[in-house]
Amino acid sequence: MNNLQLPQKDMEKEIALLESFIKSDIDARELKRAIAVKMALSGNIYHEISQILGVSNFFVGYWKKQFKTKGIAGIKLGHKGSKGYLTARQNTEVIEWLKNKE
Template sequence: MNNLQLPQKDREKEIAQLDSFIKSDIDARELKRAIAVRMALSGNIYHEISNILGVSNFFIGYWKKQFKTQGIAGIKLGHKGSKGYLTARQNTEVI
């Protein structure tokens, strides 16, 4: 068994964790990642997943590995945007 395969009980816990994440209000990119990983953990073939979601096999493998090593945090968006140039006061003046 390699380090990305788990016993059935652990796999079910991961799938349940992904299900609750998918049902939460998340970005579409995070949703696609989570669905791809969930389908892979459920035993779907990468080729089938890529046809259904319109993603590459690399995409599925990459995000599955990220999830296995970092959990839900691994499939969340890392970029939070840049800080605005205007202060709060300047922003209200513009509005």
């Protein structure tokens, strides 16, 4: 058994973890990744998954490997966005100004 194959009990735990993640409020890209991995773990063929989700076979294999090595964190978006230019105080002042503007 290679490092990407698990006993049935462990696979069921991973699928349950993915189902919980899918039900949470996540980005569409993360959702597609999670569904692809869940389908792959459930025994679907990569070609079928890629046709259903409109992705490549590589996409399915890549995100499955990321999930196996890093867990849910492996399929989450990696970027956090840029830091804002305004301080928290300036941001509050702008919001208040906009609320009071006619």
